[in-house]
Amino acid sequence: MNELGIWTIPIAVLGGAIRVSTPFLFVSLGEVLTERSGRINLGLEGTLVIGAMVGYAAAYLTGSAWLGVLAAALAGSIFGLIHGLICSMPRVNDIAIGIAMMILGTGLAFYFGKNYVQPVAPDLPAIPFGWWSNIPQLQAALNVNVLFLIGAVAAFAMWWMFKSTRVGLVIRVVGDSTDAARAMGLRPNVIRTFATMAGGAFAGIGGAYLSLFYPGSWNEGISSGQGLMAVALVIFARWNPVACFGAALLFGGAGALGPSLQSAGFSQGYHLFFAAPYILTLGVLIATSSTTRALTGAPGELSITK
Amino acid sequence: MPMKPLSRRGFLNGTAAAVGAASLGTLPFQAQADGHGLTVGFIYVGPRDDFGYNQAHAEGAAAVAMMDGVTVVEEENVAETVDVQNAMESMINFDGASLIFPTSFGYFDPHILEVAPNYPDVRFQHAAGLWSADLHPMNVGSYFGYIGMGQYLNGITAGHATTSKKLGFVAAIPIPQVLLNINSFLLGARQVDPEITCQVIFTGSWSNAVREAEATNALADAGCDVITCHVDGPKVVIETAAGRGSYVCGYHADQTSLAPELYLTGAEWNWANVYTSMVQTAMDGGSIPNFVRGGLSEDFIKMSPLGPAVSDASRAQFEATKAEILAGGFAAIRGPLMSNTGTEILSAGEALVETDIALESMDYLVEGVIGSTS
Numbered sequence: 001m002n003e004l005g006i007w008t009i010p011i012a013v014l015g016g017a018i019r020v021s022t023p024f025l026f027v028s029l030g031e032v033l034t035e036r037s038g039r040i041n042l043g044l045e046g047t048l049v050i051g052a053m054v055g056y057a058a059a060y061l062t063g064s065a066w067l068g069v070l071a072a073a074l075a076g077s078i079f080g081l082i083h084g085l086i087c088s089m090p091r092v093n094d095i096a097i098g099i100a101m102m103i104l105g106t107g108l109a110f111y112f113g114k115n116y117v118q119p120v121a122p123d124l125p126a127i128p129f130g131w132w133s134n135i136p137q138l139q140a141a142l143n144v145n146v147l148f149l150i151g152a153v154a155a156f157a158m159w160w161m162f163k164s165t166r167v168g169l170v171i172r173v174v175g176d177s178t179d180a181a182r183a184m185g186l187r188p189n190v191i192r193t194f195a196t197m198a199g200g201a202f203a204g205i206g207g208a209y210l211s212l213f214y215p216g217s218w219n220e221g222i223s224s225g226q227g228l229m230a231v232a233l234v235i236f237a238r239w240n241p242v243a244c245f246g247a248a249l250l251f252g253g254a255g256a257l258g259p260s261l262q263s264a265g266f267s268q269g270y271h272l273f274f275a276a277p278y279i280l281t282l283g284v285l286i287a288t289s290s291t292t293r294a295l296t297g298a299p300g301e302l303s304i305t306k
Numbered sequence: 307m308p309m310k311p312l313s314r315r316g317f318l319n320g321t322a323a324a325v326g327a328a329s330l331g332t333l334p335f336q337a338q339a340d341g342h343g344l345t346v347g348f349i350y351v352g353p354r355d356d357f358g359y360n361q362a363h364a365e366g367a368a369a370v371a372m373m374d375g376v377t378v379v380e381e382e383n384v385a386e387t388v389d390v391q392n393a394m395e396s397m398i399n400f401d402g403a404s405l406i407f408p409t410s411f412g413y414f415d416p417h418i419l420e421v422a423p424n425y426p427d428v429r430f431q432h433a434a435g436l437w438s439a440d441l442h443p444m445n446v447g448s449y450f451g452y453i454g455m456g457q458y459l460n461g462i463t464a465g466h467a468t469t470s471k472k473l474g475f476v477a478a479i480p481i482p483q484v485l486l487n488i489n490s491f492l493l494g495a496r497q498v499d500p501e502i503t504c505q506v507i508f509t510g511s512w513s514n515a516v517r518e519a520e521a522t523n524a525l526a527d528a529g530c531d532v533i534t535c536h537v538d539g540p541k542v543v544i545e546t547a548a549g550r551g552s553y554v555c556g557y558h559a560d561q562t563s564l565a566p567e568l569y570l571t572g573a574e575w576n577w578a579n580v581y582t583s584m585v586q587t588a589m590d591g592g593s594i595p596n597f598v599r600g601g602l603s604e605d606f607i608k609m610s611p612l613g614p615a616v617s618d619a620s621r622a623q624f625e626a627t628k629a630e631i632l633a634g635g636f637a638a639i640r641g642p643l644m645s646n647t648g649t650e651i652l653s654a655g656e657a658l659v660e661t662d663i664a665l666e667s668m669d670y671l672v673e674g675v676i677g678s679t680s
Contacts, residue, residue, distance in 0.1 A: 008527055015527075016520055110353070110383075117355045120545075120564065137527040140550065215519035215542040216549075220353045220383065222515050259517070259524035262507045267678035270508050274517070 008137060009260050015141025016256020017249045018148055019214045023048065023206040023223075024248035025151040027230030029158060030202030032241050034080075035234060036162065037195035038175040038188070038301030039087055042098030044203040045227030046105020047079045051207025053109035053116065056218035059208075060121035068121065069147070069208045076204020077197045079105060084193030094303060102227075109220075116218050124213040147209045151245070154202075158241035171195055175299035203227065229277075236281060238297035254280045343375040344404060344589055347397035349390060350382040351410035352513050356539035358558040359512075363409045363433070365559075366577025370585050379403060386412030394421050398428055405588050407581070409433045410512075411481060414448075422446045429594065431584065434483055436666055437596055449580065449598035450483070451606030452660045454490040455631050456573020457534070458638040459609055460555035461494020462627055463570040464532040465502055466620030467553045468495070473504040474530030474552070476521045478512045478537045480679040482668040487536050487573075489672045490638045491555075495532075496674065498623065505530055506677035512538040519546045526550035532570070544569070553615060560610045571624070572610035579605045601660055603632045635659050645670040646677075 027044050034041045041047075051072035059068025083101050087094045127149075130142030162168040174181045174188045174195075181188045210226075211218040233251065237243035258273035266273075346367075354364035360382065371378040379401045384393045390413045397403040406428060408418055414435035422430050422443045430446045437448035464473050473495055477484050492504040505528055507521040518535070522543050525533055533547040534555035541564060547554045548565035556562070556572020584594050600606030609628070612621055630636050637659045641652030651670060652658070658665050671677055 008524075012524055012527055015523065019523070020516060020520065114355065117353065118357070140523065140527065210515075215515040216545055217515075217541050219356060219515060219539055219541065221356075221513040221539070224514050224516065226516070255516070256520050256524075259507050259509075259521040260527070262521075262677065263505055263524040263528040265676065267506075267676070268680060270678075271510055274510055 006264065008264050009257075011135075011137050011141050012256050012260030012263075013253040015137075016260070017253035018141065018144055019252065020255050021248040021252030022145065022148045022151055022209045022214070023226050024230045024233060024251050025148075025155065025245060026206030026209065027203045027227050028233045028237065028244040028248060029151065029154055029241055030076075030080075030199035030206070031231050031234045032199075032237070032239055032244055033158065033171070033202065034192075034196045034199035035302060036175045036239060036299055037171045037192045038178070038299055039084070039094045039192050039196055040098060040231075040302060041080065041083050041101070041196055041199060042095055042228075042231060043079065043083055043101025043105060044098075044199070044231055045223065045225065046102035046109075047076045047200050047203040048105075048207040048210070048227035048230075049109040049223050050079060050105040051076045051204030052211035052222050053113040053207070053218055054204070055208030056121050056211035057113070057116045059212055060116060060119050063122060065122045065124045065212050068212055069124070069205055072204040072208035073201040074204070076207070077201040079204070080197035080200020081193065083200070084196035087196070088189040088193055106223075113218055113220070117220075120217070121212065123216055124209070126213070145209065145213045147205065147213065151248075155241045155245040162241070172299070175301050177300055206230070236285065239299065240297060250280065250284075251277050343377055344585065345377045345379060345397075345402045346370055346585055347394070347401065347403035347406040348378065348380045349384050349393050349397075349406070349408040349410075349413065350380070351384060351386060351412070352382065352538050354380070354382050356513070357541040357561060357564070358537070358539040360409070360538060362558050362575035363407070363577055366575075366581040367407075369578035370581045373582060373585060373589075375589065376585060377401075384410075386410055386417070388417070390417045391421050394418070394430070398425055403428070405429045405431065405585065407431050407433070411435070411483070418446055419443070429588065431594065439596065444596065447594055447596040447598065449584070450666075451575060451580070451604075452599065452601035453573050453575065453607045454483075454486040454638060454665070455601050455636065455660055456607050456609060457487040457555075457557075458490040458494035459624055459628060459631075460534055460557075460571060460573055461491040462497055462624050463612070463616050463620050464491065464534070464553065464555055465495030465498030466617055466623070467570055467615060468502060468532050470529045470531045471499065471502045472528070472530045473502060474522070474525030474528070474533040474547075475504055475506040475675075475677075476518055476525065476533065476535040476537060476543045477506050477508050477677075479510065480508060482666050484536045485668045485671060485679065486639075486665055487557075488675055488677075489668070489670075491534060492672060492674050493638050494627075497627070498620075503674050503676055506671065506675055508677070509537065515539075515542045518542045522546040523550065526552055556610050562610055562613065566613070568615060569610070569613040570616055571612050574608050574610055576605050576608045599661065601631065602628065603634060631660070637662075639665065639672075644673040646673050646675050648673075 054075040055068040055072030058071035059065045126143045130139035174191045233247045237247045254277040257276045348367040350360040352360045434450045435448040495502045509517045532553040535543040544561045544564045548568045637657035640657035642654040643652040
């Protein structure tokens with residue numbers, strides 16, 4: 001125990017929410033964009049991993065972390081494009097393609113990433129928002145990465161886009177009814193492909209955050225399923241980008257509970273603490289469940305809701 | 307990674323990792339089936355270049371591959387499930403391996419014990435397993451190094467470096483080898499100052515980068531100013547700890563390059579020496595003992611070069627203790643000693659020397675370690 005005592009736990013949860021949430025946020029924003037257009041891209045786990053690898057490799061080779069982020073976004077959008085194009089063909093199941101893309105993404109990342117496990121690439125910068133405090137723990141917790149801020153802004157921007165812009169409306173129409181979209185003269189497959197591509201770019205950036213900031217290195221265990229969890233978060237957040245931000249923070253913060261409880265002396269049953277994010281999710285889902293509004297917010301053309 | 311026919315195993319390796327690695331792995335070694343050479347299989351639980359446990363073994367495998375008449379087959383990212391049984395059977399049946407090193411702790415029971423009786427001519431050498439002649443097949447062997455001594459030496463440099471008198475340890479799973487490392491690290495530090503404590507955080511997994519980073523941050527938040535670990539890939543822990551300004555002690559392999567200023571020293575494996583001598587024994591037609599152990603003096607383990615932050619006093623005590631260990635019969639665990647739950651482990655005068663088999667069933671954390679084994 002140190003002089004902060006029990007206060008280390010909320011500080012650690014705050015810090016964890018900021019540090020760990022960013023990949024969840026980017027992947028779930030990407031997935032919201034894709035699913036709102038009527039497609040599911042389960043491959044974002046693979047895109048996250050390839051983004052982490054490409055981002056790290058590009059940052060190492062160019063010496064610039066931001067070029068790494070750009071390269072990761074590009075790689076992610078290529079993966080999205082492939083998914084989008086294949087799913088535009090008749091009688092192709094987007095879930096099956098997503099799983100294939102997930103395996104392809106991780107496989108390619110492991111293969112090309114072999115040479116980048118050892119080198120050390122530059123990190124993304126962080127902004128020390130804790131300068132006003134003299135508590136080192138709080139200063140560390142409030143060391144906020146720029147990508148986290150960009151993600152937060154993107155969540156609200158996407159929410160506004162769906163609500164008030166023409167682009168948002170077009171994506172929503174395509175996602176809710178292919179027939180209505182066609183009647184309006186829209187081309188659903190083209191719009192869905194672009195939405196999947198943009199979604200892939202988001203996931204790629206999430207991957208770059210993993211390898212370039214936190215934990216901040218490329219290795220094959222870097223994602224440990226975060227991409228899949230983020231896809232599930234979208235349903236939890238009811239396809240609402242702002243809710244995705246909240247869900248990502250909740251997940252990140254709950255993930256910090258395990259280590260911080262152990263460091264505060266609650267060391268029995270640490271396996272249970274590590275399950276906290278999932279228990280919390282279950283609890284929230286049960287508390288907010290409803291028999292009449294189960295699919296509120298779900299795009300009508302999603303293959304899981306049809 | 308060897309080329310092999312599409313088998314049931316290919317499908318059973320259901321993880322993306324395994325499928326990816328199997329379909330896109332490195333260039334194939336050709337299996338040697340002429341009956342003259344020896345084919346040796348190595349199975350790793352993680353990637354071969356993880357800056358840690360698997361890399362240490364893979365460096366040993368690379369040394370074996372340089373030997374004349376030896377073909378090495380390797381498979382990485384093999385889970386501690388029925389996957390490893392399939393990997394072993396595939397190496398035996400398709401690659402003709404007659405000596406296999408499944409290197410992860412969890413491969414032993416039940417997986418090696420299940421497969422070994424079916425292949426009496428194949429030798430299974432398991433790292434860290436508790437092989438015993440009454441219980442287990444004779445074609446299974448166990449080898450390990452007394453790396454706890456390395457963590458004891460780590461602890462001495464940590465004890466000199468700490469100002470908060472609080473050390474941190476990121477640990478994977480509370481198995482005996484991990485507990486011995488934690489206890490040794492603290493007891494080493496307590497040779498410098500008996501007031502020192504060590505906070506341990508278990509991540510529950512051999513490799514989980516985000517959780518390791520969170521655990522390291524939690525330790526730094528709790529005021530730990532020297533941090534070490536026992537996870538498969540220490541890279542994340544070392545980099546995160548150094549990023550928080552903590553001193554670090556390495557594990558498994560040399561991590562000096564990750565934190566040149568803050569790296570004190572590290573406990574490393576020296577598997578190249580161990581593997582080449584075992585394979586040479588097999589090639590010469592000799593029999594590898596079922597139970598092989600060694601420490602600093604047998605070249606099973608080694609220490610990283612001391613970093614620039616190590617003081618002269620620290621260096622002197624480090625070298626003196628190292629000389630004592632090299633002389634043999636050293637005991638890091640000696641009485642009077644209490645566990646951190648208040649039970650007596652050793653009374654005054656008792657000691658468990660590094661070779662004592664009782665250390666391999668350790669199930670306690672010593673007094674001064676903050677943490678719990680369950």
